[in-house]
Amino acid sequence: MAAVSDARARLLSLLSLLQTPRLWPGSELAQRLGVSGRTVRRDIDRLRELGYPVHAEQGGSGGYRLTAGAAMPPLLLEDDEAVAVAIGLRTAAAQAVAGVDDAAVRALRKLLQVLPARLRRRVDTLASATVAHPFSLAPEPVDPDTLVVAAATIANHERLRFRYRDEGRHVEPHALVPAGRRWYLLAFDLDRDDWRTFRLDRVTDLVATGARAATTEVPGGDVAAFIASRTLQMAPTFPADVLIHAPAAHVVDRLGGPPPGTLTDQPDGTCRWLAPPDTPEWHTLRLASIGLPFEISGPAELVAHLRSTAALFQAATAGRRAAGQQDPEQDRLRKERIGTRAGADQRERPQQVGGR
Template sequence: MTTDTPARLLTLLSLLQTPREWPGGELADRLGVSRRTVRRDIDRLRELGYPVESSKGADGGYRLVAGKAMPPLVLDDEEAVAIAVGLRAGAGHALEGVDEASVRALAKLEQVLPARLRRRVATLQAATTPLTSGDGATIAPETLTAMASAVAGRERLRFAYRAGDGSASRRLTEPYRLVSTGRRWYLVAYDLGREDWRTFRVDRVSEPFPTGARFELRELPEGSAEEYLRRSLGHRQETYDFTVTFAADAEAVTAGLRGWRGAAPEPLGPGRCRLSGTTGDPVEWLAVRLALVGADFTVEGPEKLTDCVRELGGRMVRAAEG
């Protein structure tokens, strides 16, 4: 019999979070208490904001339903490990749909995981290799979670940074936001040493260390972190317009462009569509991305994309023949 009320409530909550209806008698047997105690415990959970629904009958049942707010979840060991491994796999690669919210969730989960479960998560992560597309660099999940914790806690962050030209430096920052572009993670932060705002590619960050020193959030010049990053990258990257015609329906091309953040293909008739846009991505990456759609296409411009496609195509042919 469970006499510890908080422990019994957690056990009851864990049972109710499985997708089924629990008869009152079965819950009483599982918990080693009377049905009256089960009813009182259900009322306590409702007072705490858990939407528990009851059904009438000879042996009325209980189940947890969707409510207006997200109450705390109770996870067993296997569930916690599975969620942590999934979040780490996604966070290590700047994948479409995996944004700062998922990294914050990973940071919260790993903060409360017991050491034995953290070891299991690390072992599973080391034993698996995710299949990713594009040239997004791999990032240690520990780096992202440390940075996300500093962002959420408004805590000054110190780290080592390697610039694009290979030069190394140590930075002390007030981290503002983590932003995913779909292929890479960036940190938008105020650099205390440079006394100015900066963006940092997270795959070039090492040894992130939240210092514990709190700070008042500064006002970002461009309004949002996404806008600031877009302008920052635009100053350093050449953008160009491109137009490509596919010998396929727009729906098929859209399906092949999974994760594409640009404009949708424009239908030109049965079996034909046009894709146009502006990008700062390396022309080699765009050429490979278009080829992965799985349909014949013709480059209408720019010339450097035509040249790149021709060169890559010849290289692939030679590789297949040789």
């Protein structure tokens, strides 16, 4: 490899190599940079003076590695890494971790200040093409300390105590899983002798006990699949059979993509949606987001939920009228009728030409 003669460029190249998490023999670093081993040692000392904690291991299998220090020195990022970090910070700014949104915005602002124009354009292009779904539900924020403590006990294989809905729990934590816009803790509950999932926004008073946790494998070996199955078990779910009074293309256009399940056009211009099992609440939300007339063939639970939801909305509007407040929609229609009559009267009235 050609020698990197400029000292500053060589330091950056050396730092880039060391940021790959592995042990780098001095001879390999010298070969990569095209310099002598003595120059490598001198450059390592310069990095240490700048605050980079470079650890050296002696012996035939020794070398250098970059370790964690008391303070975080500047990072050296490749172009694609910088874009990935910027997009990740934009995403984190909208996540359900209390305080992280503000920190992500501050970090993103600092990063954008030093990004080259070509990378800033890539970040802006990706951001402008991404729109939050209008029916996204606002989550309950999670305390960052809760995440930190839970993650540390998982990494250290420690048992954990906390309160969940005002009830004490003693568990062996196994994994943190973000699902939708919530965080879940998968753990083996020692008091119940079974696996449990806990919503972290409902967890308080976490304490790492220091006791060693057993290395129990999650049933099936797939954490994400286990969490998904347990989440579905928390609430009854049903498949749905819906006839929508519009072609399938209109439904896909309204949703920005095909809904889950199958959507089949019918000869009369309608379409039939066979939705996979889900809760009545989520079926209702999807149907409301479509905004087209529909008929429910099943299940009965969805029909009942739609009736109760309709009654709730009707009661809300009836309450406004009972309190002597004008219904906005009725007021709009009334004004349109008045305007129509006034226009008709104006057309029928003889027009006066000229003055007196």
